[in-house]
Amino acid sequence: MEIHFMMKWWGWGDPQKTFPMEDKPNLWSWVCNILALQDKNKISEPVSREQVILPEANINQEFLSEITSKLEANQIYTSDDERLEHAYGKSYADLFYARKGIIKKAPDIIIYPHTHDDVEFIMKSAQAHNVCVIPFGGGTNIVGGVDPRDQTMTAKGMRCIVSLDMKQMDKVISIDTQSQTAIIQAGALGPILESQLCEKGWSLGHYPDSFEFSTLGGWLATRSAGMQSDAYGKIEDMLVSLKMVTPTGTVITRTTPASSAGPDLNRFIVGSEGILGVITEATMRIHKSPEVKDYRGFLFPSFEKGVEAIKECIDKNWIPSMIRLQDEFESQLAFNMKSPKKGFEALIQKQVKKFLLATGYQKPCIMIVGFEGDLKNTQVISQEAVKILKKHRAFSLGKSVGKTWSKDKFNIxxxxxxxxxxxxxxxxxxxxxxxxxxxxxxxxxxxxxxxxxxxxxxxxxxxxxxxxxxxxxxxxxxxxxxxxxxxxxxxxxxxxxxxxxxxxxxxxxxxxxxxxxxxxxxxxxxxxxxxxxxxxxxxxxxxxxxxxxxxxxxxxxxxxxxxxxxxxxxxxxxxxxxxxxxxxxxxxxxxxxxxxxxxxxx
Amino acid sequence: MEIHFMMKWWGWGDPQKTFPMEDKPNLWSWVCNILALQDKNKISEPVSREQVILPEANINQEFLSEITSKLEANQIYTSDDERLEHAYGKSYADLFYARKGIIKKAPDIIIYPHTHDDVEFIMKSAQAHNVCVIPFGGGTNIVGGVDPRDQTMTAKGMRCIVSLDMKQMDKVISIDTQSQTAIIQAGALGPILESQLCEKGWSLGHYPDSFEFSTLGGWLATRSAGMQSDAYGKIEDMLVSLKMVTPTGTVITRTTPASSAGPDLNRFIVGSEGILGVITEATMRIHKSPEVKDYRGFLFPSFEKGVEAIKECIDKNWIPSMIRLQDEFESQLAFNMKSPKKGFEALIQKQVKKFLLATGYQKPCIMIVGFEGDLKNTQVISQEAVKILKKHRAFSLGKSVGKTWSKDKFNIxxxxxxxxxxxxxxxxxxxxxxxxxxxxxxxxxxxxxxxxxxxxxxxxxxxxxxxxxxxxxxxxxxxxxxxxxxxxxxxxxxxxxxxxxxxxxxxxxxxxxxxxxxxxxxxxxxxxxxxxxxxxxxxxxxxxxxxxxxxxxxxxxxxxxxxxxxxxxxxxxxxxxxxxxxxxxxxxxxxxxxxxxxxxxx
Structure with a gap:
């Protein structure tokens, strides 16, 4: 069977895609200058797939035959390609080793459950046979969340490790339009769940940097925050209820807008990163697809001024859906990512720059502000919020900066x-x-x-x-x-x-x-x-x-x-x-x- | 020492106060009619204090002398009055027995800690001597949260039970005006903490029905909700961090606006009702004292119409600080709590009633809506929200109804x-x-x-x-x-x-x-x-x-x-x-x- 790696095994994202440097002629020389890179040649490219050596698989045969007896063949893999794909997350340390072809530890079996019942069956079997289970969503974690780390020595040697890839559990099961909730399987990747919701006019509104390659279950397990969290909350704020399969039973929390029935069990599970069990589905708060998405750029004379402006928006309760304030250094990076203007536009840009330098914007900080929602509501909020930003010396860069940011937001x-x-x-x-x-x-x-x-x-x-x-x-x-x-x-x-x-x-x-x-x-x-x-x-x-x-x-x-x-x-x-x-x-x-x-x- | 009961030992609230029936001439006959009460005499008044029989105190002497060696005399009580005050909460069952003078079980020692260290000392000693500790805030719980229930039999008999009355830990320790947070001791009663915050221009904004007699610690331990929760959230939403003393150590959570460092420990503790330990202080999100408090009454032709209106306010994101929609039966109760109008006002009222009956308000439902905050913000939100309410056939009763409700809100x-x-x-x-x-x-x-x-x-x-x-x-x-x-x-x-x-x-x-x-x-x-x-x-x-x-x-x-x-x-x-x-x-x-x-x- 031909394997299609969803992400590069040695790096970030789509194997067919690289960072779009071609439309950023200034960027690389700026980077080399900042980092004092003498050698401007690629001196550390990843090894080829053939050069990767995987540790020998450590299969628990009793477990494997039990699993095989119930699941379909296309749900269970022990191939090196699958093992490689699930060996690391995407931390710098992960990529450093992967690029060298060094796989310190890899899962031994990769299983793709199709249903909640599959997960219950797998977990029971794993518990019976003392097999480790690592839930795997998109594998984008950058702090070592999905790497096999078990060191437990048993009478039969090290324990067999399963990577439980949830990505085939990717359905929006149902939408409750009155309550504005949706029951969603935990393995749904960002674009997959958003497209199912969008078809019916709804949105979860959760867009972390990893959006294209991460799953609902992963977001919940790590207490993820999306770019528009100011409007929609962190993932835990959007969670209404969930199911989690543990080795000793399934936790099912109640679908209710709020409760005082003891401590909130949802919050025991959110952030548990797979150490308690596997989240299989969740009822999430959803929103009507926003009528308006209005993103704009501003410049502030300093980081401090930008912070003052944000604080006043919050104090006065005129809160944009997104505020992203870049300090002078990140703003420089952003400036150097832009294509240089030509002709008349370049002239204008030069004049603006001159004006800004003369008026105290020596170390300008970019702010991207977004307003999403109902037309009337976003109109009022944006009007009031922008007034406050300007009071704190925001210089408007217009909507094109917002668009540029939006275009590149998943490329970084x-x-x-x-x-x-x-x-x-x-x-x-x-x-x-x-x-x-x-x-x-x-x-x-x-x-x-x-x-x-x-x-x-x-x-x-x-x-x-x-x-x-x-x-x-x-x-x-x-x-x-x-x-x-x-x-x-x-x-x-x-x-x-x-x-x-x-x-x-x-x-x-x-x-x-x-x-x-x-x-x-x-x-x-x-x-x-x-x-x-x-x-x-x-x-x-x-x-x-x-x-x-x-x-x-x-x-x-x-x-x-x-x-x-x-x-x-x-x-x-x-x-x-x-x-x-x-x-x-x-x-x-x-x-x-x-x-x-x-x-x-x- | 003369004991001043903070609340009636046999009922709700201030011992000097009874329900103000005198300005509600229609109410009692309406109640008697609805409940088909034949006997309109008081036939079930509470017994006098002298008739109350308390079970014999079961003092653990080793524990008592350890405590006495460290705490001041005015922190430790074993008197029957103190025991009575802490024997029950305020559930119907509690009051039913208390009124008859039947005290099924009472705490044996009542201790008033002054500091977090006091609580740590008491807890350590209780753990060493196997003494039960019931945290007691205002004692307003109506589901049996503070009643002694321990049935554990030890070699030395039943265990001694301490009621840990937190009310002397009532200080706002500090206010962080930049972060809009305050560190508050857990024993502060609603009015005591609000007055300390208000002095400096701040408010927690948490007003449960029990506000006058309940404490921050109690609110946190029970996941309380205040009347303006739509604006300020439930108590768990206002919580930033806290300290809780357990028998095996103190949990201290981190003061941060948000985190993904594992499951949220705050939410392990909120709702734990004293079964894990004693909350001693908390950092709470606070707000500037609202510039505007605008409360208004409306009538809806049905409960369903009112619900539709609320849902549209939420969908359109024009959300009042408070919405209280009473069904037809509770609205009747409210109508019967009003003083009848006289002269011209009575005539107007009659005409309005006629008009409403003719236009489909046969079973009118009252809605009280509140807007709190910044002048500009409340103006915009109230304007848009009221438009929506009227679209769903809200008939305006003006601001006087809001005031009447506000006056009686803690009397019910x-x-x-x-x-x-x-x-x-x-x-x-x-x-x-x-x-x-x-x-x-x-x-x-x-x-x-x-x-x-x-x-x-x-x-x-x-x-x-x-x-x-x-x-x-x-x-x-x-x-x-x-x-x-x-x-x-x-x-x-x-x-x-x-x-x-x-x-x-x-x-x-x-x-x-x-x-x-x-x-x-x-x-x-x-x-x-x-x-x-x-x-x-x-x-x-x-x-x-x-x-x-x-x-x-x-x-x-x-x-x-x-x-x-x-x-x-x-x-x-x-x-x-x-x-x-x-x-x-x-x-x-x-x-x-x-x-x-x-x-x-x-």
């Missing part, structure tokens, strides 16, 4: 692959903080990262970091950082985890959260105790232990793993650790490397 | 005491359902209850039931029923639990939730499995077992108690049970009675 992840070809380390980190702490978190993060860039061992002594605010709330907002520097040869993982540790420590030390919407996986798990307190962690673990007593559900995720803690893989016990001496930091990142290398195939 | 609970003096059983039940099920739940509930009234054994064959919608959501709304009938002499508890069973079964069978904001206590606990599924219940129990392994925290609440289930106290295993034969129902309610009577003091 492809840029990472492009840069990795040139041996660049590139990653993102996001957090959220209350307004009184937000700018401090922003400045401290930029400062700490620039300091680290200056100390870089990669021969450049420099790097890029930029940030945008997206997802705003009454009490605060999300900060989303993108950073890049040349890879440090032969120390790529020390480098990567070094930055991850630095930025995460900086978040937590300054009162921000561990993650706003990328979730925990294994990469963030060492910080969980700092985030939720030791007793809080005990409560999470209690639910895990009772629903999944054999730890067969996505082991090694969310909850810190003892061994990792002991080895100090990330070297974190408390936020204060960020101030550890440089030698100690070096020693710790050395440990990271050793530990990771032990798992690699030489 | 006093009416229950008034009616109980006349041997009337009166109770409330509330639920929520998605829009597509809402009207069916409404009609089925009215129908079932009227059928039961007709079969009443109290000699009247009749009763009252009315309903209002409050708390609306994108996907549905809350239904709040009030019902009354003459007490069935010597079978008051069979009667009460019979109605509770009937109405709760009707809710669950027709797809509504067990409770929207009254919580579970012990009265609703037998339905928890139906509400959250067996596996869901296992998850809740897991958290309880690990944080409170000795079950010292408010035992017997939220989670169904085995023995009660076995005895069939409420006779519920599944919603189908509502269709059980009448004889079986009788047998079961007989068991209720026997079981309850066993605990009474004869």
């Amino acid at each position: 992840p492809y840029l990472r692959d492009y840069m990795m070809d040139y041996a660049v380390m590139v990653d993102v980190a996001e957090t959220a903080a209350v307004w009184s702490k937000l700018l401090n978190v922003y400045h401290k993060t930029i400062e700490e990262m620039k300091k680290r860039f200056a100390e870089e061992d990669n021969g450049t002594g420099t790097g890029y970091i930029g940030c945008h605010i997206s997802h705003t709330y009454h009490t605060g907002a999300c900060l989303y950082f993108t950073y890049a520097t040349k890879q440090n040869p032969n120390k790529e993982m020390e480098q990567y985890y070094g930055y991850k540790k630095l930025i995460t420590d900086t978040f937590l030390k300054n009162g921000a959260t561990l993650t706003h919407h990328h979730a925990v996986g294994y990469e963030h798990s060492p910080w969980m105790e700092t985030e939720v307190s030791a007793t809080g962690l005990k409560a999470l673990k209690a639910v895990k232990d009772v629903l999944d007593p054999k730890n067969i559900c996505n082991p090694g995720k969310v909850l810190p793993v003892e061994e990792e803690m002991r080895l100090g893989v990330f070297g974190i016990d408390a936020p204060e650790a960020v101030h550890q001496s440089k030698s100690r930091a070096k020693k710790r990142s050395g440990q990271v490397s050793r530990n990771l290398n032990e798992n690699t195939i030489s | 609970p006093y009416l229950r005491d008034y009616m109980m003096d006349y041997a009337v059983m009166v109770d409330v039940a509330e639920t929520a359902a998605v829009w597509s099920k809402l009207l069916n739940v409404y009609h089925k509930t009215i129908e079932e209850m009227k059928k039961r009234f007709a079969e009443e054994d109290n000699g009247t064959g009749t009763g009252y039931i009315g309903c209002h919608i409050s708390h609306t959501y994108h996907t549905g709304a809350c239904l709040y029923f009030t019902y009354a009938t003459k007490q069935n002499p010597n079978k008051e508890m069979e009667q009460y639990y019979g109605y509770k069973k009937l109405i709760t079964d009707t809710f669950l069978k027709n797809g509504a939730t067990l409770t929207h904001h009254h919580a579970v206590g012990y009265e609703h606990s037998p339905w928890m499995e139906t509400e959250v599924s067996a596996t869901g219940l296992k998850a809740l129990k897991a958290v309880k077992d690990v944080l409170d392994p000795k079950n010292i925290c408010n035992p017997g609440k939220v989670l169904p108690v085995e023995e009660e289930m076995r005895l069939g106290v409420f006779g519920i295993d599944a919603p189908e049970a509502v269709h059980q034969s009448k004889s079986r129902a009788k047998k079961r309610s007989g068991q209720v009675s026997r079981n309850l009577n066993e605990n009474t003091i004869s």
Whole structure:
């Protein structure tokens, strides 16, 4: 059978597609300049499929024959291509190894359930045979959420690992037009569920960056946030009820707009990242397809001015569906992604630039603002919100900027692959903080990262970091950082985890959260105790232990793993650790490397 | 020391206050008529304080001396008055027994912590000495949330029970004006916390019916909803972070506007009703004190028309801060609570009535609509919302009706005491359902209850039931029923639990939730499995077992108690049970009675 990889096994997105650099003539030279890249040739392209070596499959035959007796042949795979497709998510670490053809651990069997009953059957069988189950939606997780990590040794050796690919459970089962809810199978990819809803005039309104390649179940399992979360909420706000199959039974929550019948079980499950079981379907709050989608661009003289404007919109209750405020650095990136204007347009642009420079916009920050919904409602809200933005010195760039942003919004992840070809380390980190702490978190993060860039061992002594605010709330907002520097040869993982540790420590030390919407996986798990307190962690673990007593559900995720803690893989016990001496930091990142290398195939 | 009871020990609210019947000359005769009350004398007044007999205190001396060694004398009480004040909540069953002077079980020690550290100390000591701890806020719970229920027998006999009265922890600790959050101690009563916030220009905006006598901690523990929840959300939506002291450690959640760091621990704690520990303080989302408070009354020709109007306001996103739609029966009650007009006003009223009758308002339903906030914002929203209401045949009653409602809004609970003096059983039940099920739940509930009234054994064959919608959501709304009938002499508890069973079964069978904001206590606990599924219940129990392994925290609440289930106290295993034969129902309610009577003091 011919395998069609839904995404590149070594990178982001559609295997047929690369980052559209051709219409951005200024971009690459700007990047090379910023990162001080000397060698402008592709020096680190991915190996060919043939060069990838997969670890030998570890099949539990009793389990496999039980599964085979009930499911159809086209639901069960043990081929290397399928195993490769499900071996990694899309974190920098995942792609770094995949591109080299190093598969540290791969699932042994890939199963595609068609129904809720299939999932119940598979889970029962997995529980009986002590087989691990990793729910797999689109596989876009960038914190190690879908990677096989089980290290449990049994009398029969290591446990067999199943990747449960949910993508064939992709139907909108029913729409309740009165209640504005839809029952949707968890494996539906963004475009697939939106098209089914759209046909009937409805929309879920959830558009995370990964929209094209991620699923409803994945969004729920990771507490995802879409671009228009200001209007529609985070995924947990849209959730009405769900079904989750655990090794010890199925949780079914009640379809009700609100309740006070004990703690909210939906919120036990949302964010559980497959460690409790598999979400098979959910009743979601939906909206009429918006009559109006009005996106506009503005320039602010500073990040601070933009934040003031957002805060006043929130205070006055004129809240756009989307606000995305880019800092000066990310705005520069955006400017360099535009095609240069020609002739008269270029002249105008030059004059505008001159005017802006003369009036205090030396470090201009772009804001993209979106209004969606009913015609009358968006008219009123946009009118009032824009008044407030202008009060805080927003310079209107018109609707074309909104359109440009919208066109490229799902392309940014492809840029990472492009840069990795040139041996660049590139990653993102996001957090959220209350307004009184937000700018401090922003400045401290930029400062700490620039300091680290200056100390870089990669021969450049420099790097890029930029940030945008997206997802705003009454009490605060999300900060989303993108950073890049040349890879440090032969120390790529020390480098990567070094930055991850630095930025995460900086978040937590300054009162921000561990993650706003990328979730925990294994990469963030060492910080969980700092985030939720030791007793809080005990409560999470209690639910895990009772629903999944054999730890067969996505082991090694969310909850810190003892061994990792002991080895100090990330070297974190408390936020204060960020101030550890440089030698100690070096020693710790050395440990990271050793530990990771032990798992690699030489 | 002179004891000042904050609330009547035998009824609702301020001991100095009774229901203001004097300005409602039509009300009582209307009630007597509706309920077919023959005997219009007070035949069932509460006994005097002297006639109340308290069970002997069961003091754990080791615990008491440990506590006494650290806390001040005015923090620890064992007096009968204090024990009486903390023996019951305010459910009909609670008041029925209290009024007769029957105290089935009372706490043995009452402790008033002053600080978070006090609570940690008390909890540690209670854990060491196996003493039960019941957090007590205002004690207004009407589903048995604060009643001592522990039946655990130890080698030293029954366990000593502490009521932990939080009311001295009543400070707004700090306000973060930028983030619009306040850190508030959990024991602050509604008026106390609002006055501290108001002084600085802020408001929490949470006004449940019990506002005057309930606390922040109680609201959080029961997932309370305030009258303006449409604008400000339920209490869980306002919560940013909190501290909860458990017998095995303190949970501290992170102050962040949003997160994806695992399941949301705040939501493990909100709704836990003291069974996991004691909430000591919380960071809450606050709002600027609203510039405008604009309340208005309307009449609709039917409940259905009112629902249509609400749905269109939500669909078009012009949502008032409060919508309260009363059905025809509750509207009649409201009409009969008004002072009759005189002279010219009476003439006008008569003409209006004539006009309404002629144009299809035979069964008029009152809607109270409120708009709160910024001047410009409320102007726009009210204008658009009122347009929609009028489209659905809303007849404007002007602002005076809003004012009348606002004046009496906290008085309604006093009416229950008034009616109980006349041997009337009166109770409330509330639920929520998605829009597509809402009207069916409404009609089925009215129908079932009227059928039961007709079969009443109290000699009247009749009763009252009315309903209002409050708390609306994108996907549905809350239904709040009030019902009354003459007490069935010597079978008051069979009667009460019979109605509770009937109405709760009707809710669950027709797809509504067990409770929207009254919580579970012990009265609703037998339905928890139906509400959250067996596996869901296992998850809740897991958290309880690990944080409170000795079950010292408010035992017997939220989670169904085995023995009660076995005895069939409420006779519920599944919603189908509502269709059980009448004889079986009788047998079961007989068991209720026997079981309850066993605990009474004869």
